[in-house]
Amino acid sequence: MSPYDESPFIVIWETTRACDLHCRHCRAAAIPMRNPEELSTREAFGLIDDLAAMRPQPIFVLTGGDPMKRPDLVEIVQYAAQRVRVSITPSATPLVTGPAIRELASAGLSRWAFSIDGANAETHDRFRGQAGSFQRTLDAVGTLREIGLPLQVNTTVSRVNRKELAEIGGLVESLGAVLWSAFFLVAVGRGHVEDALDAAETEEVLQWLARFSEATRMDIKTTEAPQYGRVRRQLDISPRPHGALRGVGRAPRPVGDGDGFVFVSHRGEVSPSGFLPLSCGSVRERPLSEIYRTSPVLRQLRDRRLLHGKCGYCEFREVCGGSRARAFAVTGDPLESDPYCSHLPDPEFARRLRREDLRVAQAVHS
Numbered sequence: 001m002s003p004y005d006e007s008p009f010i011v012i013w014e015t016t017r018a019c020d021l022h023c024r025h026c027r028a029a030a031i032p033m034r035n036p037e038e039l040s041t042r043e044a045f046g047l048i049d050d051l052a053a054m055r056p057q058p059i060f061v062l063t064g065g066d067p068m069k070r071p072d073l074v075e076i077v078q079y080a081a082q083r084v085r086v087s088i089t090p091s092a093t094p095l096v097t098g099p100a101i102r103e104l105a106s107a108g109l110s111r112w113a114f115s116i117d118g119a120n121a122e123t124h125d126r127f128r129g130q131a132g133s134f135q136r137t138l139d140a141v142g143t144l145r146e147i148g149l150p151l152q153v154n155t156t157v158s159r160v161n162r163k164e165l166a167e168i169g170g171l172v173e174s175l176g177a178v179l180w181s182a183f184f185l186v187a188v189g190r191g192h193v194e195d196a197l198d199a200a201e202t203e204e205v206l207q208w209l210a211r212f213s214e215a216t217r218m219d220i221k222t223t224e225a226p227q228y229g230r231v232r233r234q235l236d237i238s239p240r241p242h243g244a245l246r247g248v249g250r251a252p253r254p255v256g257d258g259d260g261f262v263f264v265s266h267r268g269e270v271s272p273s274g275f276l277p278l279s280c281g282s283v284r285e286r287p288l289s290e291i292y293r294t295s296p297v298l299r300q301l302r303d304r305r306l307l308h309g310k311c312g313y314c315e316f317r318e319v320c321g322g323s324r325a326r327a328f329a330v331t332g333d334p335l336e337s338d339p340y341c342s343h344l345p346d347p348e349f350a351r352r353l354r355r356e357d358l359r360v361a362q363a364v365h366s
């Protein structure tokens, strides 16, 4: 099945949906106020204890909304950092002060991630819905560099900033990021379907990213565009040696929604990813480890033989498998083929794969 059947590589916890920004594409459709039903500090500790017992241990990412809106954030980071590798993705608001960054770094963070969605203040701030967000991000990055905490930069790739990507990539590199993570927009939350790249535009951007990855020292990964692995192979660009990164490291093989990757909402609902809002259970009722291993939805997502359409018989299904969130957003079926992929699978390979799947299925059920 999957090398991630027992334990995810990465667990994302939406600490809160509260956030003072109003980003154009926000997955969480965040609002300024915290929800009283958020997981409590004690429940967060329970989640962390469960992660700490998993083998291999997942990376724990605190996201939002804006995690800085939680008054118990330092306490949670301290507790987590003593048990697992933990990173954070705060919003660049006035809450991200130099002292706040230093306190969280001292609490034991392994990496800090900021979002940069435009190459300059005008485009970034328009995207983020708040004037001054771009400069505040650059100021905070200055503090991270002073204290030597590894930086990851996330960029939501959409039609709004597609033409600026080369400039954004240059900026991210100049900031000394160890990882540039390109999130391909999925129309959930406040994301607009008309802003998402189509298949041809996606292919063009992925090819550019793959070539750029050869010219830069930072690592590059994609979210909701697993075709990046296929494109790299087609362009004969070999993977980076593992272990080169500081901080939290990279997955030993590509992760997908529910397959090495799992999301816990602010109220404890578990889903394959934040972009694939299918509830698989609640950590208020069962431990995440149990939900991850036994949920029928998550188990199906980890078995790529079950994929429908061309993703099911594609020669790249193991290195790619298509974006399950994108398939769900467009068709309502998370196992459908990725509608934003322009690749046409090799027919001879597809025939062999189907025969092999049948043979395995017969062996399992005989």
Ligand code: SF4
Binding pocket: 226, 227, 230, 310, 311, 312, 314, 315, 316, 317, 320, 321, 322, 323, 337, 338, 341, 342, 343, 345
């Ligand atoms: S057809 Fe599916 S599995 Fe193959 S490259 Fe495209 S998205 Fe990936």
